Amino acid sequence: MNSEMKKILLVDDDMDYLFVTKSTIKNMGFEVVTAEGQKEAEEKIKEFRPDLAILDLMMENEDSGFILSYKLKKKYPDVPVIIATSVTAETGYTFDLSAPGEKQWIKADMYMDKGIRKDQLQREIRKLLKL
């Protein structure tokens, strides 16, 4: 990896998931900044611009991830956002980004199931970072 490591903002209110995922992404050769919720993440992005953000959907509220994504995109329009969720499969919730109405305000670049495999995650991150 080059000396300028890409910074990834990882936000999740589950401290264990956060710990595990941070370690996984670090091993891929990225710098990881974590936050345990929407509010903490909002503070963090005041101080730095991540190269990519991975946001949990349900945190303080059921749609915290969406709101955070919206705020992040407003401040840094070019930062790609992945929304991580574990609720799609069971409930049939679909987050179809092709729906223009949704895309307009949610503004995430990708949805990711939390059970995603490491190699898939790495591929998606690299794709979004254009590496």
Add this chain to the structure above:
Amino acid sequence: MATLKTLIVDDEPGIRSGINRILRNFSVGYPFMDEDFDFDAIDAATGEEAIEILNSQQIDIVLLDNKLPGMDGIDVLEYINKKQMDLAVMMITSYASLELAIKATNNGAYNFVPKPFTPDELRSSIENIAKHLFLKRMTRRMQEEGKQIRFQFLSVLSHELKSPLNAVEGYLKMMQERQVGDKLDDYEKMIDRSLVRIKGMRSLIMDLLDLTKLESGKKQKELKKIDLNDVAKMAIDTMEPYAIQRNVKVNFDPVEDATLTADVEEMEIIFNNLISNAIKYNKDGGQVNVFLKPDDLNISIRVEDTGIGMSEEELSNIFQEFVRIKNQKTRQITGSGLGLSIVKKLTEEYGGDIHVKSKPDVGSTFTVILPGTLTNKPKQS
């Protein structure tokens, strides 16, 4: 006052203006409705004109003559039916043949009014159709809301169930890949956390079972005279190891005459939840005080703690399912987020009430007030 848009389809101008006049000063009210309905009439002389109006605005009621110059009333009805428009149709017809009646009813016409009709006949038909429409819409709205609530519950539940699985799976993978080396000792924290999450998942499943039993109403209450002193003591005993671990002291002084006719298992659920919360959300070296206070009508159960307390905002929805206080002080505390919603449901089943008072960093007090006799028991007269 809500207004029902009423489309009058009839080729005779006299009939249209007659109906117009009747509707102008007419309103319909029912005891169960929040507001009365009045009517705003729109005219159409042909079926074609009627369809144009139906496609361009929201119509609530259609008064439909069958014999029209172009397309028939029954064709308009078929069109409405095919488009599944949310409205009620009443046929106005001078010669109601049985064949037409059957066809119209099959196509969803609500009623017939024979021509000629008196103003009173029309009013009473309109009154019925307005009521029918109101009930139809109300039923649908309630079904939709019910579905919505259930869907939301399921999505949060699946989130709560999957989170610990994801966490434990993640730790296991880290171990499988020997991510921090070959020494087992270095994985101790991950193993501990995995066990904590599995324990949390187990308590979620137990709480969920309690909740399901409650909600399905399947559980038979075994009503007996029980002494709440015993229930309180039992709950405190159950929680004692946990209290010792957290270095929290639980105080309770039995009182006289704390008997209640209730299901002992359900009372245990109430005490267990309140006391375990008071221990969980306490501070090291803190206290929990359990009080029973019977008076002439009620028995109140009060559980005070000297814990971390809650802010106004946090207090606002703590009785809702899956709501847990998430902040720096609670991040190590596990829970299903169902306990208090179960306590509230149970309390309400007994015709009681639950209150909470809290101050951040000072502590919280939960009070459950149960009527001395069950309200669902036939009252002695």
